[in-house]
Amino acid sequence: MNLYEGMFLLDPALASDWESAEAEMKRILDRAGAELVGHRSWDERKLAYQIGKFRRGLYVLSYFRANPDKIASMERDVQLSEKVLRVLFLKREKMTDEDVQKSLAAEPPKAAKREDRDGRDGREGREGRDRGDRGDRGDRGDRGDRGDRHDRGDRDREPVGVTADSDNSDDSNDDSQN
16 A cells, blocks of 8 residues: 545535535545545635636645555546545655655645736736827838728639649649649
8 A cells, every 4th residue: 555645625505514525525435445544724825817716725735555556546536426526646655754744744835826917918008008009110100091902813713724623643744834
């Protein structure tokens, strides 16, 4: 059995009911015959993007021992669970039980702060510009109105030197290339 680290992203409604969150995580691990080494609830955070109808999620870090062939069945159980939004399992080959306890005791990382953009969406310096003002266009000058298009000729005619019944694979009879 290998040691794995699992990060569960759960329904945010379970944040106030830790027992239900813990029970759901243990249910998934028990179905695969995994041995839980330790787990810790991080916190409820705003997601980078909406998952289903959820904009927030509860993160739970867990360490467990399981057979490698059972990981796929655990991922399938997660997909069927309505309480688990996402999961990530990582194999931890060089991690000792002492390292696991240190990891569980450590504070969870702080959520990244987004810079206040004042609704500009990264378009600094454009607030006073009219969208129609395109500035100097170089050597093109003022093109003005294009007017009516000139006669483009017969578009249905065949190119010079090609007839409908000729074979295009033999170019030796084509006199237009000389």
